[in-house]
Amino acid sequence: MNLTQISMNAESGSAVPLVADDAPRAALLDLLVHLRAQDYDFIAPTPASHARVLQRPDRQVGATTADLLGWSLPCNADRLDPAILHALEQASLLERRPDGLVRAAVRVSNVFGQLFVHSRYPTQQQDAVFLGPDSYRFADYISRNLSGLPSRARIMDYGAGAGVGGIVAAALHGNALLTLADINPKALSLASVNATFAGIDHRTTRAQSPQDVDGPFDLIVSHPPFMIDPDRRAYRDGGDLYGGKLSLDWTLAAMTRLAPGGRFVMHTGVSIVAGRDVVRDALGEAMPATGFDYDYRVLDPDIFGDELDKEPYAQVDRIAAIGLCVSRHPGA
Numbered sequence: 001m002n003l004t005q006i007s008m009n010a011e012s013g014s015a016v017p018l019v020a021d022d023a024p025r026a027a028l029l030d031l032l033v034h035l036r037a038q039d040y041d042f043i044a045p046t047p048a049s050h051a052r053v054l055q056r057p058d059r060q061v062g063a064t065t066a067d068l069l070g071w072s073l074p075c076n077a078d079r080l081d082p083a084i085l086h087a088l089e090q091a092s093l094l095e096r097r098p099d100g101l102v103r104a105a106v107r108v109s110n111v112f113g114q115l116f117v118h119s120r121y122p123t124q125q126q127d128a129v130f131l132g133p134d135s136y137r138f139a140d141y142i143s144r145n146l147s148g149l150p151s152r153a154r155i156m157d158y159g160a161g162a163g164v165g166g167i168v169a170a171a172l173h174g175n176a177l178l179t180l181a182d183i184n185p186k187a188l189s190l191a192s193v194n195a196t197f198a199g200i201d202h203r204t205t206r207a208q209s210p211q212d213v214d215g216p217f218d219l220i221v222s223h224p225p226f227m228i229d230p231d232r233r234a235y236r237d238g239g240d241l242y243g244g245k246l247s248l249d250w251t252l253a254a255m256t257r258l259a260p261g262g263r264f265v266m267h268t269g270v271s272i273v274a275g276r277d278v279v280r281d282a283l284g285e286a287m288p289a290t291g292f293d294y295d296y297r298v299l300d301p302d303i304f305g306d307e308l309d310k311e312p313y314a315q316v317d318r319i320a321a322i323g324l325c326v327s328r329h330p331g332a
Contacts, residue, residue, distance in 0.1 A: 023090065024090065024091040024092055024093075025091075025193060026090075027087050027088075027089075027090030027091035028087070028091045028093070028106075028117060028193050029193060029196060029197055030087045030090075031084065031087035031088060031091065031108075031117075032108070032115050032117070032193075032197045033197075034081070034083050034084055034087060035065070035069070035084075035108060035115060036115060038065065038081070040065060040066070040069075040108065040110070040115065041110050042066045042069065042070030042071075042107075042108065042109050042110060043109060043110060043136075044070070044107065044109040044118075044131050044132050044133070044135070045132070045133065046132055046133055046304070047121070047122065047123070047132070048304075048306045050071070050121050050122075051122075053071065054071065054073070054121075059071070059073065060073070061073065061074055061075065061076065061101065062074065062075040062076075063075060063076055063079040063080075064079075064080075065080065065081060065084055068080060068084070068102070068103075068104050069084075069104050069106070069107055069108045070107060070108070070109065071121070072103070072104070072107060072120040072121040072122075073103075074097060074099075074101035074102065074103045075101060075102055075103070076100075076101060077096075077100070077101070077102045080102075085102065088104055088105075088106075092105075093105040093106050103120075104120060105120055106118065106119065106120055106190075107119065107120050107121065107131070109131050109135075111131070111135055111136055111139050111164050111168065112136075112139045112140075112143070112168050112171075112172075114164075114167055114168065114171060114194070114198050115194070115197065116131055116135075116162045116163065116164060116167075116194045117162065117190050117193055117194055118130065118131040118161070118162040118190060119186075123235070124233075125233075126231075126233055126234060127184050127185075127186045127187075127234065127235075128233065128235050129161055129162050129184070129186055129187045129190050129191075129235065130161060130162075130235045130236070131161065131162045131164060134223065134267065134269070134303075134321065135162070135164045135223070137267060137299055137300065137321060138164060138165055138221075138223045138267035139164055139165065139168040141265065141267050141299060141323040142165055142168055142169050142172075142221055142265055142267075143168070143172055145263065145265045145325050146169065146172055146173055146219070148261075149173055149176075149218050149219055150218050151175055152175055152176070152177070153170075153173050153175065153176040153177075153218045153219055154176070154177055154179075154215075154216070154217045154218045154219075154259070155169050155170055155173070155176045155177070155178050155179070155217060155218065155219045155220070155221070156178075156179040156180075156181060156210070156213060156215070156217045156219075156220045156221070156257070157169070157178065157179070157180050157181065157191075157220075157221050157222070158181045158182075158207070158210045158213070158220060158221075158222045158250060158254060159181070159182055159183075159222050159223060159224055159225070159250065160180040160181060160182045160187060160188070160191045160204075161182065161184075161187050161191065161223070161235065162187065162190055162191055162194055163180050163190070163191030163192075163194045163195055164223070165221035165222070165223055165265075165267075166178045166179075166180055166191075166195070166200075166202075166221055167191075167194055167195050167198050167200055169219060169221055169265075170195075170198075170200045170201075170202070171198055171200065176200070176201070177201050177202070177203075178195060178200050178201065178202040178203075179202070179203055179204075179205060179213060179217070180192065180195065180202055180203070180204045180205070181204070181205050181206075181207045181210070181212075181213050182204075182206065182207070183206060183207065183208050183234060184234055184235070185206065187235075188204040188205075188206065191204065192204050209249075209250075209253045210222075210250060210253040210254040210256070210257050211253045211256055211257065213257065215256075215257035215258070215259070216257055216258060216259035216260075216262065217257055217258060217259060217262055218258075218259050218261070218262045218263075219262060219263055219264075219265065220254045220257060220258065220262070220263075220264045220265070221264075221265045221266070222250050222251075222254060222264070222265075222266045222267075222268075223266070223267050223268065224238060224246040224247045224250050224266070224268050225237050225238045225243075225246055226238040226243045226244060226246070226247055226268045226269035226270070226319075227243050227269070227304075227307065228242060228243045228271075228307075228310075228312040228313060229243075230312065238268075238269075241271075241278050241279060241282060242270075242271030242273060242278055242313075242315075242316060243269065243270075243271055244268070244269075244270050244271060244278055244279035244282070247266065247268040247270070247279055248279060248282050248283060248286065250266070251264060251266060251283065251324065251326065252286055254266075254326075255288075255292060255326060255328070258326075258328040259328070260328060260329070260330050260331065260332060261327075261328060261329075261330040262327075262328050263325055263326060263327045263328070264324075264325070264326040265323075265324070265325050266323070266324045266325075266326075267299070267321065267322070267323055267324075268321075268322060268324070269303060269304070269319050269320065269321055269322070270319070270320050270322055271313075271316045271318075271319055272316065272317045272318050272319070272320055273315055273316055273317065274315075274317070275317065277320070277322075279322070280296055280322075283296070283324075290332075291328065291329050291332035292326055292327065292328055292329065292332070293326070293327045293329070294324060294325065294326040294327070295323075295324070295325045296322060296323075296324050297322065297323050297324075298320055298321070298322055299320075299321040299322060299323050300320065300321040301318065301320050302318045302319070302320065303319050303320065303321050304319050305318070305319075307319060
């Protein structure tokens with residue numbers, strides 16, 4: 001693949017300095033071309049696992065492409081591929097340190113055979129674009145809920161982040177118009193690069209709710225933030241209901257944008273408090289009595305156990321990963 005073979009149809013709500021300009025965007029696409037040619041295959045771990053690996057004495061300075069673009073290590077430039085460094089520099093995403101080492105301002109991870117650019121570790125900024133093991137579980141759940149879509153499917157990825165859900169859905173379906181929607185301009189910028197590299201016909205739009213996006217859609221996918229985050233970081237904080245309020249709100253809002261016969265597919269995390277799934281209870285009360293069916297299932301009963309040591313989780317038994325598929329009746 002070369003850059004002349006990569007096409008896109010994107011509309012962004014605002015300029016994003018990270019990669020919005022033509023030259024940096026082209027450089028970032030060039031980076032992905034080089035990585036694909038090298039069979040780059042980094043799998044993003046959880047932040048806790050990432051931190052543990054970087055605490056090892058022999059993991060302080062890197063020397064490989066995966067060290068630079070996966071583990072976010074400072075690296076010796078003379079041991080790295082000059083084409084990789086050049087692409088990062090052209091995209092203004094390479095930091096040259098006084099000690100002679102270099103660091104990348106982004107990471108690149110492989111999900112379902114697609115490469116995704118996202119924020120480097122640690123993701124502490126308010127506008128960080130997160131990708132981790134949840135993204136793999138999300139992609140897998142989507143892959144099991146794609147049957148029966150129209151031949152030219154209208155797909156929206158709401159809260160798109162790096163665009164994993166929408167890009168995987170569109171790539172697996174094979175003929176889709178993808179809308180990438182997010183409140184974060186940096187996320188939309190990176191998601192558009194990722195979609196362009198994957199060859200997905202797409203547009204981007206800034207939105208604070210699924211209801212802000214013109215529909216209807218045959219498929220809406222979403223992976224809401226679901227943690228209790230005292231810093232209120234947009235990519236992480238799920239609001240009330242022990243972090244589950246956004247998951248509930250986005251579900252109800254997305255249902256209003258489904259075409260007849262359409263479906264909403266969500267992966268999220270829920271807090272189990274005194275043995276009760278607080279999101280499932282709230283969803284059961286809020287779902288319309290007619291017009292929709294839904295399937296709610298546990299994908300992993302215990303994730304991010306290290307969070308339970310923190311004060312906001314003092315009343316939480318565990319955090320579970322769940323998948324939700326809401327289907328609108330064809331005649332509704």
